[in-house]
Amino acid sequence: MGLNKKILDKRFWLDLIMPNRCCFCNKIISWYSFCCNECAKQIPYIDQPICKLCGKYTCMCSRGLSYDYCFCVVWYNPIMHSAVVKYKVESPDNFCMLFGDNLAKQIKKTNYASNIDIVTCTPMTKKSKRKRGYNQAYELAKVIARFLEVPVTDKILVKNRDNVSQHELTFEERLLNTKNLFGASPSVNLRGKTVLLVDDVITTGSTLNSCTKVLKARGASTVICAAVATTKLHNEKHS
Ligand SMILES: [Zn+2]
Ligand SMILES: [Zn+2]
Numbered sequence: 001m002g003l004n005k006k007i008l009d010k011r012f013w014l015d016l017i018m019p020n021r022c023c024f025c026n027k028i029i030s031w032y033s034f035c036c037n038e039c040a041k042q043i044p045y046i047d048q049p050i051c052k053l054c055g056k057y058t059c060m061c062s063r064g065l066s067y068d069y070c071f072c073v074v075w076y077n078p079i080m081h082s083a084v085v086k087y088k089v090e091s092p093d094n095f096c097m098l099f100g101d102n103l104a105k106q107i108k109k110t111n112y113a114s115n116i117d118i119v120t121c122t123p124m125t126k127k128s129k130r131k132r133g134y135n136q137a138y139e140l141a142k143v144i145a146r147f148l149e150v151p152v153t154d155k156i157l158v159k160n161r162d163n164v165s166q167h168e169l170t171f172e173e174r175l176l177n178t179k180n181l182f183g184a185s186p187s188v189n190l191r192g193k194t195v196l197l198v199d200d201v202i203t204t205g206s207t208l209n210s211c212t213k214v215l216k217a218r219g220a221s222t223v224i225c226a227a228v229a230t231t232k233l234h235n236e237k238h239s
Contacts, residue, residue, distance in 0.1 A: 011031050023087065069225070074228060076202075092136050123135065190219045
């Protein structure tokens, strides 16, 4: 899946002003790379089958998840943790290109690719977005949408409040913690649509699950999730 000329040009010229850096270790790299060779070897690509429906190594489907399929690229380990933290606060471009390309390729191998009507992302509260300057999940969603040639928007889902940290919560507590946390913009009608919902990391799946319920309540017939990383055990920590 090639980058189009406009993006290649942008990356080339940007590199002259602000050298391109590895999305893991920050080392200066060539303008067309996303990470350095050493870090590329460390990427914990998923090497064991995960459940295609919930995206977990230990299937959680029996807990009543409402999304229909889930694509993931890597295990969420300490290397990925620091890369995710970095992409949330610094330029997310290389992280999004590296993993967005992989996710789009996986999706293209399935029948879903031709059925996706719209790509969207898990939302942030207005306050958090103002503080950070961008929604990192939307940056990833834009890259995937461009590769799939499908429209993308961050105007479907809204996050009503900042939830208390989920780290120490059990699955059941997380479900309560995310109750009414997400909603949809008033005019959203997704009747019969297939939506691709993008996020960075899946732990218990409770965020994707809550967002999917909102999308389906607005008429979406199918919700497919795409996330960069998935924790191998559902009680692993994630920030
Ligand atoms: Zn590196
Ligand atoms: Zn499952």
